[in-house]
Structures are given as structure tokens and as C-alpha cells.
Amino acid sequence: MADVEALIDALSLDEKAALTAGEDFFTTPAVERLGIPKIRLTDGPNGARGVDAFPGVGGAASSCTPCATALAATWDEALVSEVGAVIAREALDRGCRVLLAPTLNLHRSPLAGRNFECFSEDPLLAGRLGAAYVAGVQGEGVIATIKHFVGNDAEFERMTISSEIDERTLRELYLLPFEIAVKRAAPLAVMTAYNRVNGRWLTQRPDFLNELLRDEWGFDGVVMTDWFGMTETASIAAGLDLEMPGPARAFGPALAKEVESGALPPAAVDTAVRRLLDVWNRVGALDSPSATIAPAPPTPTDIALLRRAAAQSVVLLANDGTLPIDAAVRRIAVVGPNADRPRIMGGGAASVVPPPHLSFVEALRSALPDVEVVHQRGCEVDRNATVLGTGIFQAPAGFEVDVFDNLDLAGEPIQRERVDELRMMCVSFIGGRWPEGDFSLRARGTVVPAESGEFEFALSQAGRTRVRLDGEVVLDGVTDPPPPGGTDFFGMASRELTARRSVSAGVPVDVVVEYAKVATPIAGFRVGSRTVEIDPLIDAAVAAATGADLAVVVVGTTEEWETETRDRETMELPGRQAELIRAVAAVNPRTVVVVNAGAPVDMEWAEEVAAVVQCWFGGQEMAPAVVDVLLGESEPGGRLPTTIPRRLSDNPSYGNFPGEAGRVTYAEGVFMGYRGYEHRNVEPRFAFGHGMSYTTIDVGTPTVSESTFRRGQTLRVEVPVTNTGTRPGSEVVQLYVVPPASAERPVKELKDFARVWLEPGESTRVDLSVGDRAFAYWRSQSGGWTLDSGRYELAIGAASDRIVARCEVEVVGEQENGTHEAGA
Numbered sequence: 096m097a098d099v100e101a102l103i104d105a106l107s108l109d110e111k112a113a114l115t116a117g118e119d120f121f122t123t124p125a126v127e128r129l130g131i132p133k134i135r136l137t138d139g140p141n142g143a144r145g146v147d148a149f150p151g152v153g154g155a156a157s158s159c160t161p162c163a164t165a166l167a168a169t170w171d172e173a174l175v176s177e178v179g180a181v182i183a184r185e186a187l188d189r190g191c192r193v194l195l196a197p198t199l200n201l202h203r204s205p206l207a208g209r210n211f212e213c214f215s216e217d218p219l220l221a222g223r224l225g226a227a228y229v230a231g232v233q234g235e236g237v238i239a240t241i242k243h244f245v246g247n248d249a250e251f252e253r254m255t256i257s258s259e260i261d262e263r264t265l266r267e268l269y270l271l272p273f274e275i276a277v278k279r280a281a282p283l284a285v286m287t288a289y290n291r292v293n294g295r296w297l298t299q300r301p302d303f304l305n306e307l308l309r310d311e312w313g314f315d316g317v318v319m320t321d322w323f324g325m326t327e328t329a330s331i332a333a334g335l336d337l338e339m340p341g342p343a344r345a346f347g348p349a350l351a352k353e354v355e356s357g358a359l360p361p362a363a364v365d366t367a368v369r370r371l372l373d374v375w376n377r378v379g380a381l382d383s384p385s386a387t388i389a390p391a392p393p394t395p396t397d398i399a400l401l402r403r404a405a406a407q408s409v410v411l412l413a414n415d416g417t418l419p420i421d422a423a424v425r426r427i428a429v430v431g432p433n434a435d436r437p438r439i440m441g442g443g444a445a446s447v448v449p450p451p452h453l454s455f456v457e458a459l460r461s462a463l464p465d466v467e468v469v470h471q472r473g474c475e476v477d478r479n480a481t482v483l484g485t486g487i488f489q490a491p492a493g494f495e496v497d498v499f500d501n502l503d504l505a506g507e508p509i510q511r512e513r514v515d516e517l518r519m520m521c522v523s524f525i526g527g528r529w530p531e532g533d534f535s536l537r538a539r540g541t542v543v544p545a546e547s548g549e550f551e552f553a554l555s556q557a558g559r560t561r562v563r564l565d566g567e568v569v570l571d572g573v574t575d576p577p578p579p580g581g582t583d584f585f586g587m588a589s590r591e592l593t594a595r596r597s598v599s600a601g602v603p604v605d606v607v608v609e610y611a612k613v614a615t616p617i618a619g620f621r622v623g624s625r626t627v628e629i630d631p632l633i634d635a636a637v638a639a640a641t642g643a644d645l646a647v648v649v650v651g652t653t654e655e656w657e658t659e660t661r662d663r664e665t666m667e668l669p670g671r672q673a674e675l676i677r678a679v680a681a682v683n684p685r686t687v688v689v690v691n692a693g694a695p696v697d698m699e700w701a702e703e704v705a706a707v708v709q710c711w712f713g714g715q716e717m718a719p720a721v722v723d724v725l726l727g728e729s730e731p732g733g734r735l736p737t738t739i740p741r742r743l744s745d746n747p748s749y750g751n752f753p754g755e756a757g758r759v760t761y762a763e764g765v766f767m768g769y770r771g772y773e774h775r776n777v778e779p780r781f782a783f784g785h786g787m788s789y790t791t792i793d794v795g796t797p798t799v800s801e802s803t804f805r806r807g808q809t810l811r812v813e814v815p816v817t818n819t820g821t822r823p824g825s826e827v828v829q830l831y832v833v834p835p836a837s838a839e840r841p842v843k844e845l846k847d848f849a850r851v852w853l854e855p856g857e858s859t860r861v862d863l864s865v866g867d868r869a870f871a872y873w874r875s876q877s878g879g880w881t882l883d884s885g886r887y888e889l890a891i892g893a894a895s896d897r898i899v900a901r902c903e904v905e906v907v908g909e910q911e912n913g914t915h916e917a918g919a
Contacts, residue, residue, distance in 0.1 A: 096376055096379075096381075096382070097130075097372070097376050097381035097382065099369060099372045099373050099376055099381075100369075102129055102131065102372055102381075103365055103368060103369060103372070105129055106126065106129065106368065108351050108354055108355070108361070108364070109348070109351050110126050110129075111351075111364050111365065111368045112346065112347055112348060112349075112350040112351035112354075112364060113126075113343075113347055113348075114126070114131070114368050114371055114372075115331070115336065115337060115338060115343075115346040115347060115350060115364065115367050115368065115371070116337070116338040116339075116341050116342070116343030116344075116346040116347040117337070117338065117339045117340040117341030117342075117343075118133065118341045118342070119340060119341050119342075120146075120322075120340040120341070121135055121136050121137065121146040121191075121340065122134065122135050122136070122146065122341070123136075123337070123341075123371075124341070125385070130381070130384075131372070131375075131381065132380065132381070132383070132384050132385040133385045134192050134193060134375055134380060134385075135189075135190050135191040135192060135193070135385070135386070136191060136192075136193040136194075136195060136240075136339070137186050137189060137191035137193070137194060137195065138195050138196075138444045138445065138446075139182060139194045139195055139196025139197070139445065140160075140162075140163055140182070140194075140195075140196030140197045140198060140212060140228070140445060141159055141160055141161075141162055141212075141440045141441070141445045141446065141447055141712075141714065142157040142158050142159050142160050142182055142185065142447040142714075143157055143158075143182050143183070143185040143186035143188075143189055143191060143194060143447075144157050144189075144446070144447045144448065145157065145186075145189030145190070145191065145388070145390065146189070146190070146191065146388075148447070148448045149446065149448065149520065149522065150446050150447070150448055150449075150520075151518050151519055151520035151584075151619060152519075152520050152521070152522055152529075153448070153512075153514075154448050155189070155390040155448065156390075156392075156447070156448045156449060156450040157185055157189075157390070157447040157448060157449070157450075158181060158182070158185055158393045158397065158398075158401065158447075158450070158714075158715060159439050159440050159447050159449040159450070159452075159714045159715040160178050160181065160182060160401055160404065160714045160715075161178070161401070161404050161405050161408050161711065161712070161713045161714040161717070162211040162212065162440060162441060162445070162693050162711055162712040162713075162714070163197060163198060163211065163212055163213055163214045163224075163228075164202075164210060164211050164212075164213065164214065164215070164693055164694070164711055164712075164736060164737065165404075165405065165408035165693075165710075165711035165712060165713050165714070165733075166178060166214065166224060166228070166404065166408065167214035167215045167220060167221065167224050167736035167737075168407075168408040168409075168410055168709075168711065168733035168734060168735065168736050168786075169404065169407040169408050169732060169733060169850070170220070170224075170734050170736070170827045170848055170850050171407060171732075171850050172223060172224060172226075172227035173227070174403070174404055174407060175224050175227040175228050175231065176227040176228065176230050176231035176234075177231060177400055177404075178228070178231065178400065178401070178404055179197075179227070179228040179229070179230070179231025179232040179234075179239075180231040180232065180234060180235050181393070181397050181400060181401070182194065182196070182231075182232060183231065183232040183233075183234070183235035183236070183237035184235055185390070185391075185393070186232075186237045187235065187236065187237060187386060188388075188389055188390050188391045189388055189390055190385065190386040190387055190388035190389075191237070191386070192236075192237060192238055192375070192378055192380045192386065193237070193238040193240060193284060194232055194237050194238065194239055194240060195240045195242065195286065195444070196228070196232075196239065196240065196242070196445075197214070197225045197228040197229065197239065197241060197242075197276075198212045198213050198214075198242055198243065198445075199213070199214070199221055199222065199225045199241050199242065199272040199273055199276060200213045200242075200243060200245075200246075200247050200248050200269075200272075200288075201213060201215065201216055201217075201218060201221060201248055201268060201269060201272065201767070201768075202215060202216035202248075202694070202736075202737045202768065203216070203248040203249070203748050203752065203761070203767055203768075204248070204249065204662075204746055204748045204749075204752040204753070205663075205666055205694050205695040205737075205739075205740070205743065205746060206249075206662050206663040206664070206665075206666065206694075206743070206752065206753070207248055207249045207250065207662055207663075207694070207752075207753075208249070208250035208443075208657060208658055208659060208660065208661050208662040208663065209250060209441070209443065209445075209657075209658075209659055210657070210693060210694040210737070211440075211441040211445075211657050211693025211694060211711070211712050212441060212443075212445045212659075212693075214272075214736060215736035215737055216736070216737045216738060216767065216768030216769065216783065217736070217768060217769070217783065217845050218267070218268050218269070218271035218272045218275075219271070219275070219844075219845050219846065219847075219848075220736055220845065220848070221272040221736075222271055222272035222273070222274065222275025222276055222279075223275060223279070225241065225272055225275070225276045225280075226275055226276045226279035226280035227280070229241065229276055229280035229281075229282045230279075230280045233280070233281075233282070233283065233378075236378045236379060237378065238282075238283040238284050238316075238317075238374060238378055239280075239282045239283065239284065240282065240283075240284035240285065240286050240319070241273055241276050241277075241282045241284070241285055241286070242285070242286035242288075242321070243286055243287065243288035243289070243321060244273055244285050244286065244287050244288055244297060244303070244308075245265070245269050245270055245273060245288060245292065245297070245303070246258030246260055246265075246269055246288060246290055246292045247288035247289060247290050248269070249662055249752060249753040249754070249759060250659065250660055250661050250662045250753075251662050251753030251754055251759070252753075252754065252757065253289045253290055253660075254289045254290075254323075254324075254325075255289075255290075255291075255757060256290050256291070256754055256757055256758065256759055257290065257291040257292070257293065257294050257757060257758050257759070258290050258291065258292050258293075258759055258761065259293055259758055259759065259760045259761060260292060260293065260761045261761070261764060261875070262873065262875040263764070263765060263872070263873040263874070263875050264761055264764045264765050264767075265292075266873035267765050267872065267873050268765060268767060270307070273285070273308075273312075274312055277308070277312045277313065277314045278312060278313065281314075281315075281316075282314075282316060283316040283317065283374045283377065283378070284316050284317045284318075284319060284374065285308065285314065285316065285317070285318045285319070286318075286319050286320070286321055287304075287318065287319070287320055287321060287324060287335070288321065288324075289321050289324050289325070296325045296326075298320055298324060298325055298326045298327075298330045298333065298335050299325075299326075299327065299329070299330055299333050300333055300334075301332070301333045301334055303334075304318055304333055304334025304335065305333070305334040308334070309334065315370075315373075316370065316374050317336045317337055317370050317371055317374045318334055318335050318336050318337070319335075319336065319337035319338070319339055320335065320337070320338050320339050321339075322339055322340050323340070324339075326338055326344070326345045326346070327345050328345045328346065328349050328350060328353050328359070329359075330345065330346075331346065331350060331359065331363045331364065331367055332359070332363050335367075336367040336370050336371055337367075337371060350364055351364075392450070393450075398716065401714055401715060401716040402716035402719060402720045402723070403720075403729075404714070404716075404720075405710075405713040405714055405716045405717045405720035405721070406720040406721075406723050406724055406729040406730075406732065407729075407730075407732035407733060408710070408711055408713060408732070408733045409708060409709070409710050409713075409720065409721060409724045409729075409731050409732070409733045410708070410709040410710075410731065410733035410734060410735055410785070410786045411706070411707075411708055411724075411731035411733075411786060411787040411788070411789075412698075412701070412707040412708065412709055412735075412739075412781050412785070412786070412787070413701055413704075413706055413707040413787070414705070414706040414707075414787055415705050415706065417645070417685050417687060417705035417706050418687060418705075418706045418708075418724075418725060418727070418731075418789075419724075419725060419726055419727025419789060420645060420725050420726050420727070423644075424466060424644040424645050425466055425467065425644055426466065426467045426468075426469070426642075426643045426644050426645075427459060427463070427466060427467070427468050427469070427643060427644065427645045427646070427647060428469050428470075428471070428636075428639040428640040428643040428645070428646045428647070428679075428683070429455060429456050429459060429468055429469070429470050429646075429647045429649065430470065430471045430472070430473045430636040430639060430640060430646065430647070430648050430649070430675065430679060431472065431473050431474075431636075431647075431648045431649035431650045431672070431675065431689075432472050432473065432474055432475055432476035432477075432649075432650070432670070432672065433455070433476065433649045433650060433651045433653075433689075433691040434454065434455050434456055434470060434472065434647075434648075434649040435454045435455070435456045435457075435470060435472065436454065436485065436486060437452070437453075437454050437455055437649075437691060437717055437718050438651060438652065438653050438654060438691050438692075438712055439452060439712055439713060439714050439715055439717050440654060440712050440714070441654050441657045441658055441659075441693050441712055442653075442654035442655060442657065442658025442659060443585075443658045443659020443660060444659055445659070446654065449715055450715055452715040452716070452717075452718065453718045453719055454718055455647070455649050455689070455718045455721065455722070456468060456470045457718070458718040458719045458721070458722040459647075459722055459725075461719075462719070462722050462723075462726060463726075469639050469643070470639070471632070471635045471636040471638075471639045472632060472636070473632050473633055473635070473636035473648075473672075473675040473679075474629050474632055474633060474636075474670050474671045474672060474674075474675050475625055475626055475629065475632075475670050476650075476651070476652070476653055476668075476669050476670050476672065477623075477625070477653060477655065478582065478653065478655035478656050478669065479553070479555065479581075479582065479583055479591070479621065479623060479655060480551070480552070480553035480555075480591065480593075480621070480622075480623030480624055480625045481623050481624055481625060482516045482517055482518040482621060482622070482623045483516065483517040483542050483606060483622050483623055483624060484514075484515050484516030484517055484540075484542065485516050486624075487544055487545045487546055487550075487624065487626070488542040488543070488544055488545075488604075488624055489542065489543055489545065490515065490516070490540045490541065490542050490543075490606075491541075491543060492540065492541065493513050493514060493515050493540060494513065494514050494515070494516075494517060494538045494539060494540030494606070494608075495511065495512075495513055495538070495539050495540065496511065496512040496513065496514055496519075496536055496537070496538045496539075497511055497536060497537045498510045498511070498512065498529070498530065498534055498535075498536045499534060499535045499536065499537075500530065500534055501533075501534070501535060502533055502534070502535050502611040502612075502613070503535060503611075504535045504536075504537055504609060504611075509530065509534075510530075514538065517538065517540075517606070517608060517620070517621070517622040517623070518583075518619070518620075518621045518622075518623075519538075519610075519619050519620060520584055520617065520618070520619035521612055521617070521618045521619055522616070522617050529612075533611070533612055533613060534611075534612050535609070535610060535611040535612070536609075536610050537607065537608070537609050537610075538606075538607070538608040538610070539605075539606070539607050540605075540606055541603045541604065541605050541606065542603070542604050542606055543601060543602075543603050543604075544598040544599065544600055544601070544602065544604065545600060546600050546626075547597075547598065547599045547600040548597065548598070548626065548627070548628065548631070549595055549596070549597045549627040549628065550595065550596060550597070550598060550624045550625065550626060550627060551593050551594070551595050551624065551625050551626075551627055552564070552569060552570060552593065552594050552595070552596060552622070552623070552624050553570075553591040553592065553593045553621075553622070553623050553624065553625065554570040554572050554577070554591065554592045554593075554620065554621070554622055555577070555581045555583055555588040555589050555590065555591050555592070555620070555621045556572045556576070556577070556588065556589050556592075556610075556619070556620045556621070557584050557587045557588050557589065557615055557617060557618045557619050557620070558610055558611055558612045558613055558615070558618045558619065558620065559572055559573045559576065559610065559611045559613065560572040560573070560608060560609065560610045560611075560620040560622075561573050561608070561609045561610075562606070562607070562608050562609075562622050563605075563606070563607040563608075563609075564596060564604055564605070564606060565604055565605050566605065566607075569594045569596065570592050570593075570594055570622070571592075572589070572592055572620075573609075573611075575592065576589065576592075577589040577590045577591060577592040578590055582655065582661065583619075583621050583655075584617050584618075584619050584621075585617055585659075585660055586660055586661075587615065587616075587617040587618075588619070588621065595627065606622070608620065608622055629670075629671055633671065633674065633675055633678055636675060636678070636679060637678050637679060637681075637682055640679045640682055640683045640686070641682045641683065643683060644685065645683075645685045645686075645687065646679050646680075646683040646685065646686040646687070647686075647687050647689060647725070648675065648676050648679050648686060648687070648688045648689070648704075649688075649689045649691055650668055650672040650675070650676065650688060650689070650690060650691065651668070651672075651689075651690055651691030651692040651696070652668075652669060652691075652692040652693065652694075652696065653669075654712075656669055657692070657693045657694060657712075662753050663694075665697075665743065666695060666696055666697040666740075666742075666743045667696070667697045668696050668697065673697070673699070673700055676688055676700045676703075676704065677700055677703060680700070680703045680704045684705065685705050686704045686705055687704065687705055687706040687707075687708065687725070688700075688701075688704050688706070688707050688708070689708045689710055689721060689725075690707065690708065690709045690710065691710055691711075691712070691713075691717075692709075692711070692712075693711055693712040694737070695737065695738070695739040695740065697742070697743075698739065698780055698781075699741075701780065708721065708724065708725070708731070709733070709735075727789060727822070730788065730789060730790075730822075730823060730824050730825050730852075731786065731787065731788065731789065732786075732825050732850075733786050734784050734785065734786035734827045734894070735781055735782070735783055735784060735785045735786060735894075736783070737768070737783065738768055738769050738772060738779045738781070738782060738783045738895075739779060739780050739781040740772070740777075740779045740780060741778070741779060741780045745772070745777050745779065746771075747763040747766055747767055747768070747770075747771025747772065747774075747775070748761075748763055748767065748771075750762075751763065765840075765841060766841060768783060769782065769783035769784075769895045770841035770842070770844065773841065773842040773843070773895070774841060774842060778896075779896075782894050782895045782896035782897075783845075783894065783895040784827065784829050784845075784892065784893070784894035784895045784896075784897075785894040785895075785896070785897070786827070786894070788820075788824045788825065788826070789820075789822050789824060790818055790819075790820030790821065790822040790823065790824030790855065791818070791819045791820040791824075792816060792817070792818055792819070792820070792824060792825075792826040792853070792893070793816070793817045793818075793819050794814060794815075794816055794826065794828060794891060794892075794893060794899045794900065795814065795815035795816065795817070795900065796815070796900050796902075797812050797813060797814045797863075797889065797891050797900055797902055798812070798813045798814075799811070799812050799889065799902055799904060800812070801904075802903075802904060802905060803904070803905045803906075803907060804870065804887075804904050804905070804906045804907065805906075805907045806867055806882055806907075806909055807867065808866070808867075809864050809865070809866045810864060810865050810866070810889075810904065811862065811863075811864050812830060812847075812862070812863040812864065812865070812889060812891075813860050813861070813862055813863075814828050814860065814861045814863065814891055814900070815858065815859075815860050815861075816828060816851050816853065816858065816859055816860070816861055817853070817856075817857070817858040817859075818853035818854060818855055818856060818857050818858075819856075820855060821855050822855060823852070823853070823854050823855065824852075824853060825850060825851060825852045825853070826850070826851055826853075826893060827848055827849070827850050827851075827893070828848065828849050828850075828851060828861045828863070828891065828893070829845060829848045829891070829892050829893065829894070829895070830845070830846055830847040830848065830863045830865065830889060830890070830891055831843040831844060831845055831846065831889075831890040831891075831892060831895065831898070832844055832846045832865065832869050832870060832887055832888070832889060832890070833887060833888035833889075833890050833901075834870070834872075834883070834885070834887055835883065835885035835886060835887065837883075839872075840872060843888075843890055843895070845895075846865050846869040847863040847864060847865060847869075848863075849861045849862070849863060865889070867880070867882065868880065870882055870887055870906050881908075882906060882908040882909055883906070883908045884906055884907055884908035885905075885906055885908070886903050886904070886905055886906075887903070887904050887905075887906050888901050888902070888903055888904075889901065889902050889903075889904060
């Protein structure tokens, strides 16, 4: 271990100031004369991408893990910790010591663009699984970063909006996951949110960063900005330690000048540098030079873990007995736009360059070699035109790319590349395989249509692009550039330029793309297609399903519908997917719908089908894991970590999301998620905690250690659980606390849980516990956690709407001082 105090004494003021800001997009600066290395940071939380990889940019593939909502659906802390460890090991392989994950914001609205990246609507579940993730990451010597602190629960105007949240709601809901993670797992880094809270930037709030985070909760790590987040030089005194990315804006040289002028005491910079060096030191980063970048593929053990995690995240929402699939089935129709293009991750910073992975069609055919598996896509789902090289227009040999060091495709190429699809992105501040500065390129290849018909070809660009099909210019973004306003490339893309052409199935089409990158931080092009007539696709899907022993309809969203920078506008399935489900179900009563989406979608068709399965964005092993569940080889272990409403207007945040005039008001207060549905007596389609099994589990009458509770005690609750069925299975035993009737408190709140796995006929006892905070609420007037006297119920359930046993506890109330363990 290095001597941090000696390093601080040896550093010059300029060197200290330099350490408080990034050197570039994902790296902090080194001080070579003192042996302080560069520290690399990598995005998460779906996997460790590394510093020079990004979908569309290229780079080494990384393991793609189930998204955070999928991990939360397992309700399994040990499993989540194992997944965190896999991600951490890959971060180290990529030379990175800091992982920018997990995300601990809550599912306030089904429409929030990054819900898939967050765990739950419930703060206890989010906090405990977030803590487990942190423990797994840091157990491998990688710094975990909990984010985004706090109130970043939507993407709308995220860089400027003010989240208007009262103190009680902050304490009981939105701060709680961070508090639990800090106290349970001691994360070494916190990332501040872009947004303001009640009008003030988080980077300028000592009440949050010092008084609450450090003094009250005991956090002893580094606080950093989100990338390009608001800061000022005075933020160093508010508790901010690191400004990202580089080069420095408010920190770095600006800090040194403030100290030299006497406007800032030297101790303020020393404090931030001490925290940084201490955290680097605690993971051994100061004992060796910057880690080498040597990405290694996942081990078979890691792949098996990701498959198990994906399977345990699958929630069986409804089932009339059609699942698991009967061995007598001889013909299965697999339809839907996500059936042969599974969506394994959401969009934005959580994205990784994924390894090759199976589709649902491929996974079923592999698992059932003697069963006829037919496929029809049925409709389209992509928000933007489907990229050439994927979907209907595959490019068997890929596309050869010649790159030139000028804007005119002149002279000899300076490099040659091969790409699989015609979506390419150049991010100048990330780097990667494309040249710095302006350049041009020519991509050539052949696509082979899988279907005949009329297609609309589309171009969106950040730069200048021309597209030829079979030698003819059909899309000319050079002489006829489309206007800005597109959604790709983090909003830097133009709107689409389109042209229609007819093609014949199996007849190759030569494609040439000429592109020139002009000075812009994010540049690129996307060339895609979409089907003009959808009716024939639905008709073909119906024909495939007619007479099949089973129809599996795979629907959902994509990484373009659920993504950083943008919220969804509706819960409806994109395109004509709902119509497709109904059309297939009308001709085949044994229709199973697999919902491949990271957040709730409208399921108004749920009662018209035989079974509904939610598989989220399940990572690279999602398709084989879902097939394991459909066949009964794996238990559908998932339970909903978020409520699925019947309609969007039922959601408690409706009318106050995503905000307007620079403000988003959390008017529902503490009545968010299932708390709000129960408070307003609104029945959801599928309740928080819901999930079915292939066996039957009996949850018996609980035994409580004491009938009276006083502050400082811990109540122990034992619950007998028995598998009364004929198959192995699992249950998540959920403990809710029901306070005395009061309009000011939720009907009940989750306060502990445990997952249990049982063989047929096996019984066990589940141990749960509750402490002060399980019965307390925040009283802003007195600034503390308050215990009211009265008779409270401990409600034991298998879902928030399926309480199977209750017992009462007499609470002797008095106000407590807020120093007790969160979530105890």
C-alpha cells in the first residue's frame, strides 16, 4: 500500500489540481514522477465496455449481462453479487479500475428511458440488490460507482430540469437505495445526477454531499460528476472530488488559480486529492502502473452464470397450463419482430459491444431438434429504419471499408476495416478505430433480401453521406442533406432521407456508402430499411400459427425505444405488435407471448392468450435461458420488481411526468409504485412482487420473536415454507409492514424478503427481520425518523396483492434520531 499522506506532501499544487479532473473521456491523469498511474473508468452496468469500445464504434466484445431490472426480478442478492464479480473481472481485463455502475434511481414511471438500467420501484429492493452488486464488483478489486445521486428518474431535460421532491419523499424513497448501498456495501464512488433537486445542482450541495452522504451515512469514497455535468470551482468545498470527463472545465488549472489567488484554501484541494488517492490505494491501483488492456472472453463458468441469471429473472405472469411445453408438441410457430432479433440490452451508456448470441428461433431449434420450428416476423419494431446487414437484409460477407485522410475519398486509403452492418459512429472524445479529425470512407458490400416486396430505404447522418444500390444513387445526403432532429447518435443524427425500391428474395443487392466526417464530436451514418406493407407479414404469421401445436409470439421494445437521453411516450408495444398477438391468438388457443422489454408495456391482450412471460433485456444468454424456462428445464424464478399497470393513467406519477417549464414535480409523494396503487385502490394488471411457478409453494403462519417492539430492537420472523408440488421450485417470501390506519402513510411497505428453493415435498423455515426503520417514517418538521405507537401488522406474501399470513406487533413509539441502519 502506498503512503497517501507522503504523496500529498510531495505533490505540487498544479499536480494536485490536475488529479481532480479527467485527462480525457475515461481516464484520470498520471503523476509519473511519483508513480501515480492513470486510472481508467468504464461504463456499466450491463457489462464492462472498456474505454475504446461502443456499439457502432467497434472494439472488443464484452459479456452482456441481464439488465438491472432483470437482476432485480431474481430477488437474489447472492446471484446479483456473482454477476457483479463477472463484470468487475472484465473491467480489469480492459485495464479499468472504476466501473460506472450500479444505477440506483427508481422506477417512478413506466416511461422513464433508463428504467431497464435501474433495479426497482421499491427502494428497499433496489438498495439491497444494488448493495449486492457493489459487493460483487469491489470484491474483485474494482471501484463501484452508485449513481445518479439523486432524483434522476427520467431523461426529459435531464441536464437542466429541477426534480421537485419534498424532504419526506426523498428520505423514504429516492435517497433510501443510496443509503442502503452505502451502509451495507461501502461503495467507493458516487456519481452526482445531472438534474437539480429543488432548484439547486447536486454538485453544489454540501447538505447532500457532505452532511448527508459523508457525515450521516459514513460514505468515505470519491464523489464525481456525471459526464459534462454542471459544476463550478466552488464545488470542491461542497464535497465534489472529481470532474469528468477531461479536459478540465471548473477543476484542474482553475482550482490551482483559486488557491493561488487566496479565494480557496489549499486544504480544500488536499481533501479531494486525499479521497481520490485513498480510493485508488484501497484497490491496489497505486501499487502498479496503469493496468494493461487485454480483453479475455468469458469463461464457460461465467457463461453458465449469465444463463442462470437470465432464467431466474424470467417472470411467468400468466399461465393456463400451456407451459412448460409438452413433450408431445411437434410443430411450433415462433413469430414476432424480436423472435429472430432478440433485444439483449437497452441503449446509451449501459450498452456494450456484445458477443455473438442466439435468437429465440435458434435456441428453440437447438433445444428441440426433432420439432419443426417455423418462423415469421409478423411486423416491425425498430424506431428507426432497420440497419442494413441485420434483419431482412443480411450481408453474408459484411462490408469492406476504405478510410481516407481527407474529405474527398482521394488517394490511397490510410486503413481498411470490415464491418457487419451499415451503422457506424465516430465519437471523437472516445477514440476507437476511426481517425481523429476529419476523414472520409467508402463502404462496399452485398445484401441478400430474405423477402420480396417494396421497401423504404432510409439514411440518417451526422456528416455527409451518399448511398448507391446496384450502382444507382438512391439516397444523397450530400446534395440533399436531411434536416437535423433525428434520434440516433445521442440525438446528433439528422432526420431520415428516404426512397422506395422493390427487391426480390435471394437476389443480391450491391451497396456502396460514401461518407465524409466533418468537425463534430459525434458523427456517423445509418443506412436501413423498413417494410412498406405490414399486412402480408401479419397474414404470414397467422398462417404459420394456424394448425401449429404451439405459437410463441416474441414481442417487445428495442435499445432505441428504451435508452438514455429519451423517455418513451407511451406504454404501447411499438408498431403493430398488439394486433399481431391478437391475430395469432385468434387462430391458435395455445399462444404464449414472450415480452422482451426492459420496462412495463401495455398488456391489454393478456387475457386472450394462454401464457405471458416477461424476460426483460436478459443479456447475451437470454434466448437459451428463456427456452430453458419454456421447456421446464429451469424454474421461472422471477418476481416483478415493478408494477405493470392496466393503463398508463393508472400510474401514480401520471400527470406529473416527465415535467414542464424546467421542473418535474413528484406530486404523488411517498405514494409511488405499488404504494400509490394501493393508496388509490387501483388494481394493476400484474402487481409488484408477482410471479408464477411450475410447482405449488405453501407459505405458512409466521412466528414473531416478540409481540411488542421498542426502538433499538430487532424482531425476528420465522416463516415455514413447503413445496407441495411435484417439481422443484422457488418462492420469494415478502414481508410487508402495515402501519395503523393513516392517510399519511402507504397501506403497506416491503421491509424484508428472502428467496427460497425447494425440492418436491421439501420444507424449510425462512428467517426475516425488521428493525426501527421498518416501522418509522420521516417527519420533516422534526427532521428525523419517527415511530408512532400502535398496532402494526407484519404481512407475509408472495406478492404485494397476495398476502397469505398476518400477525400483529405492538409498537411503543418515540422519535428516533435517524442513525439506525437503513432498511433494518
